[in-house]
Amino acid sequence: MNIIEVKNLTKRFGDFVAVDNISFTVEKGEVFAFLGPNGAGKTTSIRMMTTLLAPSEGEIILNGINPQKDQAEARKSFGIVFQDPSVDEELTAYENMEFHGVLYKVPKDVRRKRIEELLKIVELWDRKNHLVKTFSGGMRRRLEIARGLLHHPQVLFLDEPTLGLDPQTRNHIWSYIMNLNSLEQITIFFTTHYMGEAESIATKVVIIDRGKIVATGTPAELMKKTSADTLEKAFLALTGTTIREEEAGAIDHLRMGRKMHHR
Amino acid sequence: MSINVIYILWLRQIKRYFRSKARIVGSLGQPLLFLLALGFGFGPIFQKAGQGNYIQFLTPGIIAMSILFTAIFSGIEIIWDRQFGFLKETLVAPVSRLEIMLGRTLGGATVATLQGVIVFVLSLFVGFHIYSLIALPFAFIFMFFMALLFTALGTAIASVLKDMQGFQLIMNFLIMPIFFLSGALFPLDGLPKVIEVIARCNPLSYGIDALRATLSGVAHFGLLNDSIFLFIGVAVLLFVGSFLFSKIEA
Ligand SMILES: Nc1ncnc2c1ncn2[C@@H]1O[C@H](COP(=O)(O)OP(=O)(O)O)[C@@H](O)[C@H]1O
Numbered sequence: 093m094n095i096i097e098v099k100n101l102t103k104r105f106g107d108f109v110a111v112d113n114i115s116f117t118v119e120k121g122e123v124f125a126f127l128g129p130n131g132a133g134k135t136t137s138i139r140m141m142t143t144l145l146a147p148s149e150g151e152i153i154l155n156g157i158n159p160q161k162d163q164a165e166a167r168k169s170f171g172i173v174f175q176d177p178s179v180d181e182e183l184t185a186y187e188n189m190e191f192h193g194v195l196y197k198v199p200k201d202v203r204r205k206r207i208e209e210l211l212k213i214v215e216l217w218d219r220k221n222h223l224v225k226t227f228s229g230g231m232r233r234r235l236e237i238a239r240g241l242l243h244h245p246q247v248l249f250l251d252e253p254t255l256g257l258d259p260q261t262r263n264h265i266w267s268y269i270m271n272l273n274s275l276e277q278i279t280i281f282f283t284t285h286y287m288g289e290a291e292s293i294a295t296k297v298v299i300i301d302r303g304k305i306v307a308t309g310t311p312a313e314l315m316k317k318t319s320a321d322t323l324e325k326a327f328l329a330l331t332g333t334t335i336r337e338e339e340a341g342a343i344d345h346l347r348m349g350r351k352m353h354h355r
Numbered sequence: 356m357s358i359n360v361i362y363i364l365w366l367r368q369i370k371r372y373f374r375s376k377a378r379i380v381g382s383l384g385q386p387l388l389f390l391l392a393l394g395f396g397f398g399p400i401f402q403k404a405g406q407g408n409y410i411q412f413l414t415p416g417i418i419a420m421s422i423l424f425t426a427i428f429s430g431i432e433i434i435w436d437r438q439f440g441f442l443k444e445t446l447v448a449p450v451s452r453l454e455i456m457l458g459r460t461l462g463g464a465t466v467a468t469l470q471g472v473i474v475f476v477l478s479l480f481v482g483f484h485i486y487s488l489i490a491l492p493f494a495f496i497f498m499f500f501m502a503l504l505f506t507a508l509g510t511a512i513a514s515v516l517k518d519m520q521g522f523q524l525i526m527n528f529l530i531m532p533i534f535f536l537s538g539a540l541f542p543l544d545g546l547p548k549v550i551e552v553i554a555r556c557n558p559l560s561y562g563i564d565a566l567r568a569t570l571s572g573v574a575h576f577g578l579l580n581d582s583i584f585l586f587i588g589v590a591v592l593l594f595v596g597s598f599l600f601s602k603i604e605a
């Protein structure tokens with residue numbers, strides 16, 4: 093069964109085509125890696141799948157629902173860890189978790205238990221009552237991830253979740269996520285620049301570059317196709333070696349000015 | 356409708372308010388200055404013109420002023436939430452826009468009412484005295500309604516503005532006129548026709564009048580008119596605010 097179906101999806105910002113007629117499917121329970129250089133259109137695609145942005149053209153079906161037409165129903169099906177900061181600085185780590193749990197209607201006892209478990213995994217439990225504005229970039233990132241894992245949706249979108257985290261933390265977090273995936277059949281849809289992560293956990297990879305899909309397959313298939321011995325080499329073979337500038341939007345500039353940005 | 360969702364959104368506003376001590380103290384400076392400078396400055400003229408004690412007249416207007424500003428700012432906070440990224444978190448959650456709008460607005464209105472109550476208490480030290488203890492709880496209720504109305508207005512504004520750049524415009528061409536053309540500082544009798552018509556269309560006029568009626572025992576429009584117009588104002592702005600908020604994008 094396909095839990096996500098994307099058909100001829102396009103997004104234009106003025107004359108600029110950020111996502112250019114892409115189509116793919118994700119099966120239920122799959123660990124799906126959506127890879128591409130900076131500015132490829134990954135976040136824009138995720139924003140369309142998660143009701144935050146209207147497509148210019150094309151169709152998305154998520155858990156049998158069209159997120160454009162039936163936003164309220166679609167929102168019950170997914171969880172998301174955003175690429176950009178989205179925690180409330182004026183609240184404590186615990187309060188941010190609690191807020192999320194109530195919004196997603198996680199029953200109180202489950203909520204309490206999971207908040208403790210997750211904050212321990214991301215090593216923020218002893219800082220749980222501190223205001224987020226006192227946290228470092230890495231701590232905020234860990235909180236964002238913990239919060240995203242608090243409710244158990246059908247599909248979990250993770251947009252560069254582990255960016256900037258040390259290998260130990262990344263391992264802990266991924267093993268927790270893989271456990272969720274196998275125990276509860278939660279579909280994982282993630283983006284990352286760490287090709288090693290994708291190589292070791294993804295069951296399917298789609299590579300997108302300049303808005304277009306350039307390759308689809310399992311990591312093994314992509315490596316075979318490009319005669320590469322790692323996914324990273326396959327990725328470079330498929331997308332070239334030129335460096336992409338990531339253009340920040342107006343809001344991003346503002347955040348950078350406020351030292352909120354940590355890439 | 357989930358009470359828990361509305362409650363947690365309300366609670367967030369309250370926590371943010373009590374945590375920013377600087378904001379509480381800072382936003383008391385202006386009303387206090389107005390009360391002292393205008394109250395004592397214009398007091399003698401007001402008295403000579405046969406209008407009675409100016410502090411007695413002015414205090415409800417200044418309470419309303421601090422409610423107006425605090426409420427609008429609480430509504431406008433949505434813009435900051437968008438810029439700090441937190442708005443996304445609420446917008447992708449499986450809760451209705453109406454619940455989000457209601458929770459936030461009730462929270463903002465509670466904060467603005469508290470601010471009004473603090474100004475009221477301070478005014479007692481400046482020489483204001485209430486005319487009836489029995490009417491006092493009603494004054495607080497009117498404060499809350501005023502707060503609700505203007506928080507909803509702030510929400511409506513924030514839903515339309517993309518960033519703080521348009522805010523100066525809103526401040527000078529909407530919020531300041533609402534305050535100055537409301538009868539907060541001067542009586543509404545015998546005014547030029549234009550100003551009188553504007554004041555009559557201004558919801559703050561009715562809020563202030565209701566506060567004067569319940570705190571000082573004098574009214575221009577009368578409590579019944581005040582209640583009706585405030586109620587209509589709250590209903591209309593909650594509706595408009597919810598509508599505009601439902602169209603908001605992260
Ligand atoms: N709101 C927007 N307005 C204009 N251009 C945008 C907007 N959002 C994204 N873009 C552009 O679309 C392209 C794809 O961005 P994005 O999806 O964030 O890439 P990725 O997540 O793959 O790094 C980039 O060139 C980016 O500058």
Ligand SMILES: [Mg+2]
Nearest residue numbers: 134135136175
């Ligand atoms: Mg991105």
